[in-house]
Amino acid sequence: MFTMEKLLAEWTHLRAELDATERAEHPDITDRFGRVWVWRSGDFYAHDDALCFPREWILGENGHRPINLPSAQLADNPNYSGLCTICRSQW
Numbered sequence: 001m002f003t004m005e006k007l008l009a010e011w012t013h014l015r016a017e018l019d020a021t022e023r024a025e026h027p028d029i030t031d032r033f034g035r036v037w038v039w040r041s042g043d044f045y046a047h048d049d050a051l052c053f054p055r056e057w058i059l060g061e062n063g064h065r066p067i068n069l070p071s072a073q074l075a076d077n078p079n080y081s082g083l084c085t086i087c088r089s090q091w
Helices: 002-025 055-059
Strands: 036-041 044-047 051-054
Touching: 044 055, 051 055
Parallel strands: none
Antiparallel strands: 036 044, 044 051
16 A cells, blocks of 8 residues: 555656646736636637637737637627626627
């Protein structure tokens, strides 16, 4: 049992180090509206726990147009009720 506890502790420590390394490689992004996007996984960043897009869509890289603010058509959708004031500024 001691060996299993030691292995689990080592795995937990290594996983924390890997997570810290990945977070350092994927700093938060602030878009042209001032919204902060936090890295989730791969190349995806999230904002307000309601929006999630690839980095190049947020910043308008590699031929992509940068994403805009959410449409006012989403105002009554409960899935978007937690959007920040910046996201709702054109509603």
